Amino acid sequence: MDTAVTAKKKWWSGGHSPFNVSYGKLMMWYFLLSDAFTFGALLISYGTIRFMSTSWPDPNEVFRSFPGLGHANVPMGFVSLMTFILIMSSVTMVLAVHAGHQRRQKDVAKWLIWTIIGGIAFLSCQAWEWTHLYHEGAWWGRNPFVNADGTAATSNFTNFFFTITGFHGLHVTSGVVLNIVILSNVLKGTYENRGHYEMVEKVGLYWHFVDLVWVFVFTCFYLL
Numbered sequence: 001m002d003t004a005v006t007a008k009k010k011w012w013s014g015g016h017s018p019f020n021v022s023y024g025k026l027m028m029w030y031f032l033l034s035d036a037f038t039f040g041a042l043l044i045s046y047g048t049i050r051f052m053s054t055s056w057p058d059p060n061e062v063f064r065s066f067p068g069l070g071h072a073n074v075p076m077g078f079v080s081l082m083t084f085i086l087i088m089s090s091v092t093m094v095l096a097v098h099a100g101h102q103r104r105q106k107d108v109a110k111w112l113i114w115t116i117i118g119g120i121a122f123l124s125c126q127a128w129e130w131t132h133l134y135h136e137g138a139w140w141g142r143n144p145f146v147n148a149d150g151t152a153a154t155s156n157f158t159n160f161f162f163t164i165t166g167f168h169g170l171h172v173t174s175g176v177v178l179n180i181v182i183l184s185n186v187l188k189g190t191y192e193n194r195g196h197y198e199m200v201e202k203v204g205l206y207w208h209f210v211d212l213v214w215v216f217v218f219t220c221f222y223l224l
Contacts, residue, residue, distance in 0.1 A: 028202045032209045035171075039213050042167065043220055046160040050224065055147035057157050059222050062145050065132055079222050082125045083214065086172075089118025090211040097204045100197025105186060108200060112183045115207065119176040126169050130162070138162075161221055168217055171210045178203050 021029075050056060060075040067078065096111035137144035143158045182203050191197045 022198060025198065025202055025205070028205050032205065035209070036213075039164075039167075039216070042160075042164050043216055046164065046220055049156050049160070050220075053154075053156070055149045055151055055153075057143070057145040057153050058148040059224075061148075062133075063129075063222060067128055076222060078125065078129065079218065082122055082129075083218055085118055085125065086122045086211050086214055089115050089122070090208055092118060093204045093207045097197075097201050100191070100200040103192065103197065105189070105192050108191075108197060109183060109186050112179055112186065112200070116176055116179050116183065119172055119179065119207075123169060123172055123176070126165065126172075130165075133158075164217060165221070168210070168213060171213070175203070175207050175210050178206065 063079055064073050064075045065078065066072060066074040092111045092114040096108050096115060099107035099111060133139075138158045138161075140159055140162055141155050143153050143155045145153055145157070147153045182199055185191060185199070186197075191199060
């Protein structure tokens with residue numbers, strides 16, 4: 001009886017994806033969605049503590065240094081440069097994906113190289129910022145900055161800052177490594193032989209996600 005029932009069932013036999021995307025691209029979207037929940041939870045936690053506090057360190061005082069300018073007061077100058085670098089790397093990633101659609105191997109490689117350079121430049125800037133804050137006495141569990149109203153601040157600010165920007169920096173690092181792997185395959189002609197550059201597009205989705213998350217991190221820590 002069970003055999004007869006099973007035999008009558010008509011399972012989906014494949015064909016066009018119901019989402020009109022490849023399996024790999026769909027899985028990337030699922031991964032990015034789950035990652036968005038993680039970043040969302042961290043930023044919501046930060047926002048809850050931030051706005052429940054009667055006072056908070058002034059970002060214009062915390063982030064006022066710029067490499068090579070000594071003790072010059074340049075509020076938000078350096079993080080603005082970091083943001084510009086990351087946004088430009090997203091532009092070069094778009095150009096790499098566009099070149100892939102047209103199967104222009106050399107252009108794909110060229111724009112991937114610029115994207116990698118942008119990612120490494122951003123990470124270098126973040127390393128400098130972390131090192132500078134560490135030398136000022138900031139770290140997990142330590143907050144040398146006073147609140148905007150002059151009262152003593154808790155370590156909530158630094159705990160959240162290093163955790164969330166560090167988690168984001170880990171994603172940028174992963175993106176740079178992935179782009180290097182993809183660049184290697186492009187140069188070897190792997191995707192040209194396949195007849196498409198979909199892997200470039202999938203890694204591009206990840207890179208754009210990382211850039212988008214930085215917009216929220218930038219807003220929460222450096223503007224609010």
